[in-house]
Amino acid sequence: MNKLDKKWQLKIVCLLLAIVLWFVIINEQNPLSEGSYTVPITVENLDSQYITSNVPKTVYVRLSGPRNTIINVGPSDIKAYIDLSNVQEGEVEVPVHVEIPGGTELKKQSMTSTKITVDVYTVKEFKLTPHVVGKLDDKDFISDLKIVPEKVVVSGARRLIQQVNQAVVDIPVNQRNGDFAIMAPIHLYQADGTPVEGLEMTPWQSNVKVTIAHNAITKTVPLNLNVQGETAWKTVSVQPTAVVVKGEADTLKNIDTIDLPDIDIENMTEEKTWKVLIPPIDGVVMDPDEVDATLSIKKEK
Incomplete structure (x- = not known):
């Protein structure tokens, strides 16, 4: 019986040594490694009445794990997102969530939260105002001016649309002495003349037909x-x-x-x-x- 017990003890010791040796060999052949990735940030669960701005495009992520796992991980295998389920209009700070592949560990994340601006999506129509740029000859004047279309549809953040006072079409007339037609871009301005940027316009330009008369x-x-x-x-x-x-x-x-x-x-x-x-x-x-x-x-x- 003593000999039998000693044989089982020896077998258990050999098994433990084999397991330790297996981990040593595996670690030598597939050691821990790290990888760095630039991952795009997506917006999830945003109500259709809202739009966002100042959302960062990417987040830097560093992962660790077995080398054979890390070498097969790419940016598309990592998910970075902000959840806007319960967001309201205004400037808000939200966490940046990162989901990583199994078998890896998150070692570093360049940002864990970010400040973004949430606006109510708004659509408004403005009548176009012509703005003559330059001067005609002394005896010439614009006897007729047609803008097609006469209005522009502006869409985007409500706080920006509320700043718009005029939608203006610039019409250059320098060196003009006869009738002409041009496609002129539309510009949005505040009441103090400051341009308003960051809004969509439909259309973004207008067809202008100008009739020039003489003997003014x-x-x-x-x-x-x-x-x-x-x-x-x-x-x-x-x-x-x-x-x-x-x-x-x-x-x-x-x-x-x-x-x-x-x-x-x-x-x-x-x-x-x-x-x-x-x-x-x-x-x-x-x-x-x-x-x-x-x-x-x-x-x-």
């Missing part, structure tokens, strides 16, 4: 400014206070003043100057066609 007469016309929200210590002035209009005599005889778009200064607390585009009049060329509006704030007495 000129006339100087004062500008009429209407300010909303004015108080005793806030005033707005424009420069220049009048513009030169050019066109046919029958058209100009009915133009004594030109009304500028209403200017709302109710919530303005700092002095500023911004561009105001003068509303176009059919058959009339204005010089200039925009003015500088300046808000001055006086101390309350």
Whole structure:
């Protein structure tokens, strides 16, 4: 019996040694290794009423694992995403989730969370405003101007669309002395003349047909400014206070003043100057066609 027990003890010791030797050989042939990957970040579970911005495109990931496993792992085997199931409009910080293949360990992740902006998706239509760029000869003027289409559909973040005051088509007239047609791009501007970027437009350009007439007469016309929200210590002035209009005599005889778009200064607390585009009049060329509006704030007495 003692001999039998010793044989079983020897067999168990041999088995343990064999297992240890097997792990040693395996580790020598397939040692632990690391791999680095740049993984695209996807957005999941976003409600259709929302759109996002400032979402990072990629995240850097480092994995460790057996060499035979690591060499077969590529960026497409790793999933990186942000879950926006319960997100609301505004700037929010969300975790960046990473899912890795089995048999690997996550050693490093370049970002674990990120700040993004969530906006309500909005669509709005704007009437196109022509803006003549350059000058015609002294006796020439635009007798007719057609824009097709006359409106543009703007879509995107609500906070950006709320900034849009005008959709403008620039019409270059330098060195023009006859009728012409062009495809002109459409630009979106805030009330102070600052461009609004980051929105989709349909269409993004408009077909403009211009008829040029000759033997124009000129006339100087004062500008009429209407300010909303004015108080005793806030005033707005424009420069220049009048513009030169050019066109046919029958058209100009009915133009004594030109009304500028209403200017709302109710919530303005700092002095500023911004561009105001003068509303176009059919058959009339204005010089200039925009003015500088300046808000001055006086101390309350």
